[in-house]
Amino acid sequence: MRAVVVEELTGPQAATLVEIPEPCGAHPRAEGQRLLVDVHAAGLSFIDPLQTWGKYQNGVPTPYVCGSEYAGVVVEAPADADFRPGDRVGGIVWHGALADRALALPEYTVKIPASMSFVEGAALYMNYSTAWYALHRAQVQPGEYILVHGAAGGVGTAALDLAETFGVKAIAVVSSDGKEEAARRCGADAVVRSDGSWLDEVRALTDGRGVHVVIDPVGGDRFTDSLRALRQGGRLVVVGFTGGSIPTVKVSRLLHRNLTVTGITMDNMETEYPGTLRMVRDAVESLAAEGRIRPYVGATFPLEQSAAALRALDDRVAHGKVVVEVVTPGRVRPEVPPVPRGQ
Structure with a gap:
């Protein structure tokens, strides 16, 4: 073959x-x-x-x-x-x-x-299971704001497509006109550019309070600003490091603003919580069967x-x-x- x-x-x-x-x-x-x-x-x-x-x-x-x-x-x-x-x-x-x-x-x-x-x-499966599980782990609630890095990539576009299912408002971070067009096509409510003052724009879009959740498959040097983009009690989900470098966190940032940072790896979670993979698989399969994702x-x-x-x-x-x-x-x-x- x-x-x-x-x-x-x-x-x-x-x-x-x-x-x-x-x-x-x-x-x-x-x-x-x-x-x-x-x-x-x-x-x-x-x-x-x-x-x-x-x-x-x-x-x-x-x-x-x-x-x-x-x-x-x-x-x-x-x-x-x-x-x-x-x-x-x-x-x-x-x-x-x-x-x-x-x-x-x-x-x-x-x-x-x-x-x-x-x-x-x-x-x-790969993109939607990752994005669905990220939103699930973040415990997003209808009406909340989510910020999606790498929003024109595979996981990013899936997260934007799932925003309607979860009832959230999605702000996409992209780096070019073509990627902005892709993000809007996939359901972004607003788009900011990573090569501009995106943090200020995110705050303006959220009445100065910041987003509830950040979905980050990029990592790298924008990670600290992602924490700054969160409102009090916000949650950041680490999906990967396509930016090439693994960031570090000053935990004082988490303490004073009641922030939560969590990672997601479904197969590792399955070893401690059997049924995780089936839960995610069933969710993605059902949404596809119902025509709610594309x-x-x-x-x-x-x-x-x-x-x-x-x-x-x-x-x-x-x-x-x-x-x-x-x-x-x-x-x-x-x-x-x-x-x-x-x-």
Whole structure:
């Protein structure tokens, strides 16, 4: 089968389309549960270019198949799983999605409604599960203000799209005209620019009091101003560090203004609070089935241009989700022979 493989950690240019054997067994994180999917589209996230440089903290050794998220059709499923052959599904795999077939993880997989394309399905689970869980952990209440950093990125656009579901008013932080357009399209009530006096603008938009919640997938040197943007009793949710550096906190800032800073990592939370993954998965799947969310795909690439797709993320020029079409419109999927059972 076709797959995009990285054999050396020299960046996106190392991603090469080659022929490799069919996947055997189960995904390394699936505890022996074999869920095999015919991939129609693969979603990329910030972890994909990081892995090509060897900079992702949970990276895998080379050679490996790229692609952190997928959408496709179930070929094989465990007997006790919620999925059956023929189901349209999408989910996170961390690596392996840029291929004709991929091994998936039942706990990180959702059903995709017929109203949603495979391209949109490849942009669904990772971003929306992260954004939904961030808002859930922040205990947002209807009528509150949220500030979303990296608002034109995958998690950011998902958070903006979810604002209506949670009944909150969203202020987006972006760095360019194109990203501002994307943020407004995804539901931002207001947009401020990271290269301007965004903190003053946020205060003006909130009658000088600040926002209730900050969703921050960026980190870096704006973190302190994010704390300043919170009102008394505000909450900041750490989602990631796409800005490249991990900030530190002077806890006196938290003490005097009654602030809360929390991080989110669902799989770690699952070990202490079983049911976390299912709660998030069920929420995202239900919202998709009800047509209440619509993933924003900023760019699509054919499988042959996967390296260019990775570069778009690495160069920080992408808006929304970057998706690679493994099966492009009007093209018949190459015949992939079935995998003998028991392998």
